[in-house]
Amino acid sequence: MHWSGWGDPAKARELPEQVRTLLRDLLGVREPAVPAATMESVRLAPVALPERVLAALAGIVGEAHVRTDHEARVRHTRGKSTPDLLRMRAGDGSDAPDAVVLPGSHDEVAALLRVCADERVAVVPFGGGTSVVGGLVASRAGLDGVVALDLQRLDRLVSLDTESMTATLEPGLRAPDAERLLGEHGLTLGHFPQSYEYATLGGFAAARSSGQASAGYGRFDDLVVALTVATPEGTLELGRAPRSGAGPDLRQLVLGSEGAFGVITSLRLRVRRAPAERVYEGWRFGSFQEGSAALRALAQDGPLPTVLRLSDETETMIGLARPDAIGGGDTGCLVIAGHEGASVAGRREQAAAVLERLGGVPLGPEPGTAWEHGRFSAPYLRDSLLAAGATVETLETAGFWSNLPRLYDAVRLALLGALGSPLVMCHISHVYETGASLYFTVVTAQDGDPVEQWARAKEAVNAAIVEAGGTISHHHGVGRDHRQAYAAEVGPLGVEILRAVKARLDPAGILNPGVLVP
Numbered sequence: 429m430h431w432s433g434w435g436d437p438a439k440a441r442e443l444p445e446q447v448r449t450l451l452r453d454l455l456g457v458r459e460p461a462v463p464a465a466t467m468e469s470v471r472l473a474p475v476a477l478p479e480r481v482l483a484a485l486a487g488i489v490g491e492a493h494v495r496t497d498h499e500a501r502v503r504h505t506r507g508k509s510t511p512d513l514l515r516m517r518a519g520d521g522s523d524a525p526d527a528v529v530l531p532g533s534h535d536e537v538a539a540l541l542r543v544c545a546d547e548r549v550a551v552v553p554f555g556g557g558t559s560v561v562g563g564l565v566a567s568r569a570g571l572d573g574v575v576a577l578d579l580q581r582l583d584r585l586v587s588l589d590t591e592s593m594t595a596t597l598e599p600g601l602r603a604p605d606a607e608r609l610l611g612e613h614g615l616t617l618g619h620f621p622q623s624y625e626y627a628t629l630g631g632f633a634a635a636r637s638s639g640q641a642s643a644g645y646g647r648f649d650d651l652v653v654a655l656t657v658a659t660p661e662g663t664l665e666l667g668r669a670p671r672s673g674a675g676p677d678l679r680q681l682v683l684g685s686e687g688a689f690g691v692i693t694s695l696r697l698r699v700r701r702a703p704a705e706r707v708y709e710g711w712r713f714g715s716f717q718e719g720s721a722a723l724r725a726l727a728q729d730g731p732l733p734t735v736l737r738l739s740d741e742t743e744t745m746i747g748l749a750r751p752d753a754i755g756g757g758d759t760g761c762l763v764i765a766g767h768e769g770a771s772v773a774g775r776r777e778q779a780a781a782v783l784e785r786l787g788g789v790p791l792g793p794e795p796g797t798a799w800e801h802g803r804f805s806a807p808y809l810r811d812s813l814l815a816a817g818a819t820v821e822t823l824e825t826a827g828f829w830s831n832l833p834r835l836y837d838a839v840r841l842a843l844l845g846a847l848g849s850p851l852v853m854c855h856i857s858h859v860y861e862t863g864a865s866l867y868f869t870v871v872t873a874q875d876g877d878p879v880e881q882w883a884r885a886k887e888a889v890n891a892a893i894v895e896a897g898g899t900i901s902h903h904h905g906v907g908r909d910h911r912q913a914y915a916a917e918v919g920p921l922g923v924e925i926l927r928a929v930k931a932r933l934d935p936a937g938i939l940n941p942g943v944l945v946p
């Protein structure tokens with residue numbers, strides 16, 4: 429993973445000339461005057477942890493698995509939001525952990541948490557490091573240091589139960605490795621977020637991730653049937669049946685807890701047979717409103733495709749749904765409908781009939797294939813845009829169908845008000861019978877302080893989402909960036925409940941302090 433950008437540096441993408449022209453002429457983008465920092469030039473504070481504490485950590489995991497070197501600390505600084513990348517490009521390593529610790533088992537995690545609680549050291553569980561909501565930055569207030577708890581050594585497929593169609597896997601497994609291990613048995617999780625190449629199973633559960641095929645396979649939290657969690661106060665083993673009537677479901681307290689309540693050390697997940705057939709195709713609708721009505725019909729009356737997404741007019745015109753065709757200048761609104769399974773012909777025909785009845789024009793497989801090929805490449809484009817002097821960032825929300833137009837307008841207006849004349853694009857890519865998510869991509873010219881510029885815009889959007897009745901996140905999570913809006917969403921009593929849970933599981937307040945809990 430590139431330390432100040434996204435993914436494999438070998439896959440970096442040049443901006444097409446027409447995009448450069450668009451940036452310059454439409455948005456007034458100019459190249460930044462200062463070049464991006466090198467890894468060596470990133471400024472870090474000295475390691476704050478005393479030798480005694482480092483020795484105690486090494487006593488649990490072995491010396492080789494406690495790292496305090498410059499590179500390890502830089503690579504575990506923050507996540508991959510645009511402000512995170514802008515700060516790293518500016519050489520700002522002020523949120524770096526003092527040490528990176530790599531446990532190899534649940535027992536080692538539990539022992540590390542006890543030492544850190546005794547020594548008042550903050551612990552940041554670190555999966556793939558792809559958080560986009562500030563979920564990897566711990567507050568140091570009242571604590572003597574910060575360690576990043578990198579879970580990459582917990583990377584096994586522990587067991588398979590093909591009768592129940594579940595697999596027990598460790599949290600540090602990256603998604604492609606999990607798919608490879610399951611693929612050897614003809615199985616899949618079906619979880620393909622855009623961060624698929626780097627994100628881990630533990631991170632998916634801790635941040636309630638949702639993948640591009642969520643319509644067919646469900647969100648990641650739908651896949652979790654059981655989990656093991658290490659806390660400073662002991663271990664939680666949750667989930668012993670597919671569904672249970674035994675009181676509130678404590679698994680739900682861990683899903684989305686972003687390392688603030690404990691460290692997930694094992695996950696039992698629902699698996700599916702790997703599909704024999706996959707077909708993705710494009711449809712054109714006259715407007716976002718018409719396209720939304722068609723998606724709603726499929727979500728409510730079926731048949732629901734495995735992948736279902738609708739780009740608004742601007743996203744369709746720019747071609748962002750198909751990054752290989754960026755700058756394409758298409759009109760209308762593009763829908764991608766994908767069908768996966770043992771045999772898809774029947775469902776595909778029925779879905780096509782619904783789309784056609786509601787005004788869709790079939791575009792054939794070409795847009796679907798282009799989307800499939802480009803589905804993980806947009807984040808690489810972000811690096812090129814940042815280097816060119818544009819800020820590009822994404823944000824998301826969800827709401828009920830009846831409220832979706834209001835939410836869409838509110839977010840757009842907030843962005844236009846805060847940024848002048850940015851390019852604002854939107855798509856729907858997760859649908860439910862009762863509503864859907866809205867996912868926005870914003871491009872604007874960087875001003876003298878792009879981090880502050882985006883912080884202002886984000887504050888305006890958060891307020892607009894709360895005011896318009898949407899949720900502050902459909903799948904990115906709360907982290908540090910959404911804490912205030914989350915507090916508004918759950919109300920004062922809800923906040924007290926979260927604090928009480930935190931106080932019981934983590935009385936010393938070492939687990940990801942400053943994240944999630946308002």
Ligand SMILES: Cc1cc2nc3c(=O)[nH]c(=O)nc-3n(C[C@H](O)[C@H](O)[C@H](O)COP(=O)(O)OP(=O)(O)OC[C@H]3O[C@@H](n4cnc5c(N)ncnc54)[C@H](O)[C@@H]3O)c2cc1C
Pocket residue numbers: 434507508509552553554555556557558559560563564579599600620621622623624626627628629630631632633634635636637638639640685686687688690691692693807903904905907940943
């Ligand atoms: C380019 C890009 C595209 C993205 N696309 C999507 C998308 O399509 N869908 C989506 O849902 N998200 C997406 N995300 C957001 C991100 O990938 C998800 O939030 C993902 O779930 C994070 O996984 P991770 O392993 O990287 O976790 P990290 O970023 O390492 O951690 C996320 C949070 O979970 C905590 N955590 C991590 N592991 C554990 C554990 N084992 N136990 C307890 N807490 C833990 C961390 O402390 C942190 O608070 C995207 C991010 C980027 C940068």
